[in-house]
Amino acid sequence: MHNGDVSTTSDPGARLGSELSDAVVMFHEALGALSGLSAADHKALGIVRRDGPVSARELADRTGLTAGAVTGLVDRLEQAGQVRRTRHATDRRRLVIEATASPPPEVRAALAEMGTAMGRVTAQFTPEELQVVARWVQLTTATMREQAARAAGRLEGRREG
Amino acid sequence: MHNGDVSTTSDPGARLGSELSDAVVMFHEALGALSGLSAADHKALGIVRRDGPVSARELADRTGLTAGAVTGLVDRLEQAGQVRRTRHATDRRRLVIEATASPPPEVRAALAEMGTAMGRVTAQFTPEELQVVARWVQLTTATMREQAARAAGRLEGRREG
DNA sequence: CCATATAGTTTAGTTCACTCAACCATTCAT
């Protein structure tokens, strides 16, 4: 099952993507579990981490949850020490939800280990090759985002059909 | 050490990785949703798809669920047309749970679209470059699997500490 | 055969995250 020949399938890209997919999902879940978060909560945390401080409403829109559900979500993330909840400076209705500086030790350890493990992987490539990989990762990420949105949209449409 | 700046620690590499990860997870979830499956169910389906026909007990062990929960799980997967439930030939207490040949039309359509989209991505690379990407994907997949297992193990250990 | 173990289902009860709607607090517009 590990033949390195990319051109054997009609769909090399999709094949490559799907091989990674399961592994990524597993790691993602394992990481969430380490900090006592469900996969869904961990995903929400990702939004906060990446896209900086967000308001509750923003988070609700991004996750597709209702305002009420977001309150609970933020409660859990705060409980887990992953997130800080403050009030907006000028508009005091608004929340400022921001990730704490660094994840809890267990997660940091796992991430660090992952980092060195990935270091061993990248060490086997030349800088030029890594450029190629980076390009592929970028394009693939964009494609997956787009396709995820499209699939979600299709589901939306069906619900109203 | 010829790995350029891709593996420096505060790096774009980590960001790329985490964005790819989220994108993958989103696509994974969207795909599951299309066939009316939760992320958890979709993951279980992955086990059945990948590791061939399994018994209910096996599936229970692999997912960490109880026997009763697995009955419901398989019910849902069967309902969604993703899985077939037959009895074992020689031991008729046992179930033989196997993935159906092809996913339902909505999922197939989404996968097909994903396929052509990824085709457009791969079209932007030479065969040699794709070899490089394939190599990276394989190594990365193995690494993620290993790290996921390690993280899960750590969690396990903590529970008994 | 009969006793006991194993595979899976069923059922009753629990948990948990969600929605919806009512509810404060704050801001904005007139």
Place this chain on the structure above:
DNA sequence: ATGAATGGTTGAGTGAACTAAACTATATGG
């Protein structure tokens, strides 16, 4: 200032998926 809009929280009710335990059916060993 006051009424309407906005941001977030709270609480009641719902539904999905879980566990534990009782149950059915099959297998196996003395």
